[in-house]
Amino acid sequence: MRIAGIDVSEVVEEFGTPTYLLDMDRVRENFLRLDKALNCPHTIAYAYKANHEPELVRMLSSLGSGATVPSGYGVMLARWAGVPPEKVVLVGPSPSRGDLAEAADYGVTVSLESESEARALRDVGGTSVMVRVNPGLGAGAHPSLVTAGPGTKFGLPPERALSLLRSLKGEMNTRGFHTHVGSQIMSVEPFISALEVLRSLVEQFGGVEVLDLGGGLGIPYGGSGEFPLGEYAEIVCGASKELGVHIFVESGRYIVGDAGYLIARVNYVKEVGGRKWILLDAGMNDLLRPALYGAKHRILVDSEGPEEKVLIAGPVCESADFFGEYDLPRVREGDLVVIADVGAYGFSMASRYNLRPLPAVVALEGGGYRLLRERENFGRAIFG
Ligand SMILES: Cc1ncc(COP(=O)(O)O)c(C=O)c1O
Numbered sequence: 001m002r003i004a005g006i007d008v009s010e011v012v013e014e015f016g017t018p019t020y021l022l023d024m025d026r027v028r029e030n031f032l033r034l035d036k037a038l039n040c041p042h043t044i045a046y047a048y049k050a051n052h053e054p055e056l057v058r059m060l061s062s063l064g065s066g067a068t069v070p071s072g073y074g075v076m077l078a079r080w081a082g083v084p085p086e087k088v089v090l091v092g093p094s095p096s097r098g099d100l101a102e103a104a105d106y107g108v109t110v111s112l113e114s115e116s117e118a119r120a121l122r123d124v125g126g127t128s129v130m131v132r133v134n135p136g137l138g139a140g141a142h143p144s145l146v147t148a149g150p151g152t153k154f155g156l157p158p159e160r161a162l163s164l165l166r167s168l169k170g171e172m173n174t175r176g177f178h179t180h181v182g183s184q185i186m187s188v189e190p191f192i193s194a195l196e197v198l199r200s201l202v203e204q205f206g207g208v209e210v211l212d213l214g215g216g217l218g219i220p221y222g223g224s225g226e227f228p229l230g231e232y233a234e235i236v237c238g239a240s241k242e243l244g245v246h247i248f249v250e251s252g253r254y255i256v257g258d259a260g261y262l263i264a265r266v267n268y269v270k271e272v273g274g275r276k277w278i279l280l281d282a283g284m285n286d287l288l289r290p291a292l293y294g295a296k297h298r299i300l301v302d303s304e305g306p307e308e309k310v311l312i313a314g315p316v317c318e319s320a321d322f323f324g325e326y327d328l329p330r331v332r333e334g335d336l337v338v339i340a341d342v343g344a345y346g347f348s349m350a351s352r353y354n355l356r357p358l359p360a361v362v363a364l365e366g367g368g369y370r371l372l373r374e375r376e377n378f379g380r381a382i383f384g
Contacts, residue, residue, distance in 0.1 A: 001302050004364040011369055015360045017265040018282035020347050024365040026259035031063055037229050040237035042247040043087050047215050048074045050252025050344040055372055057081045068250040072102030079106050093153050100124045111178040113155050130178040133161040135197035162201050177201050180214025188231050195239050202243050212248035219257040221341050222298040253344040260343025262287055266335045276310045278331050283314025284321040285353040287346055291320040298340040303329040316354045
């Protein structure tokens with residue numbers, strides 16, 4: 001099987017399985033497509049939580065990307081990658097003093113989610129802020145991907161967000177308002193609704209420099225239909241023009257999602273109760289999305305012939321360690337199985353659960369490949 005012109009079995013021979021592949025050319029293409037579509041003053045502040053591979057974020061920085069980071073380590077990584085501080089946003093519902101101090105030290109903008117956080121930021125000398133608005137409407141492909149509904153922990157209701165930003169005016173650089181309504185959104189409606197709330201806040205505040213619309217732009221995951229990028233850009237840039245604001249877009253998944261592949265090997269095939277299980281050497285510790293969100297990824301195999309129903313699962317001792325039911329041509333023990341569209345929230349959510357080492361990561365670029373991250377040496381991790 002070939003991915004981005006590379007023979008996958010060659011990569012596996014060298015680095016083993018499970019291994020993540022990251023198609024850097026595809027990432028570049030995705031970033032530039034989004035950048036070109038946004039025909040107004042904007043910053044794409046790539047969401048590091050989607051995939052924080054250092055070479056990846058440095059490449060994006062070289063293309064002009066900013067950074068949305070969830071922690072002080074994220075600030076350090078953006079700084080290392082050469083992202084200018086005015087293009088970095090630290091945002092999260094509960095940043096530590098250490099996180100805020102790191103943001104203050106590099107002079108990045110913090111999107112405040114509470115009045116107490118504003119006091120904590122003042123204590124560590126931070127001066128550049130937005131306020132995260134929870135517009136009371138949520139969107140996303142799964143309840144856990146909704147980050148702005150009435151019952152969520154994120155941000156502040158519009159009126160409180162307005163008073164907080166007003167209270168900081170004169171003391172800090174009050175750059176503007178921020179929202180992130182959810183993830184894996186495939187239509188423009190949630191963005192239109194969020195913009196309506198933000199527009200009113202900007203007018204009441206008397207104008208701002210920045211409107212940060214968060215991320216959330218979805219990818220097809222093998223289903224039909226692309227994210228309506230043209231329509232999105234028109235709406236966003238319409239607001240930019242009308243309100244005279246610089247737009248921040250914190251896209252993660254749209255930029256890296258379809259550039260990632262997880263290569264696994266079939267350890268065992270067994271039939272139980274008339275159902276066929278394909279048991280891989282990659283599990284929920286390597287790729288959590290199916291267990292966490294019920295996400296279903298495209299599966300690619302080399303075999304050909306008539307399809308049969310199979311259940312695909314991993315080696316972890318949890319029933320949730322299950323990738324789903326698929327129709328596939330006959331797969332045999334020892335075959336390679338590729339789980340596609342795992343560039344976002346794949347490796348970045350990987351863990352060592354069940355005493356399993358973190359997988360290797362290999363970059364594909366310009367028809368060649370190179371190791372970005374060695375498979376973890378678990379003996380060394382445990383015994384030193
Ligand atoms: C504040 C914030 N911005 C941006 C993102 C990136 O979202 P996506 O990968 O859906 O674009 C997230 C993801 O959870 C987020 O919490």
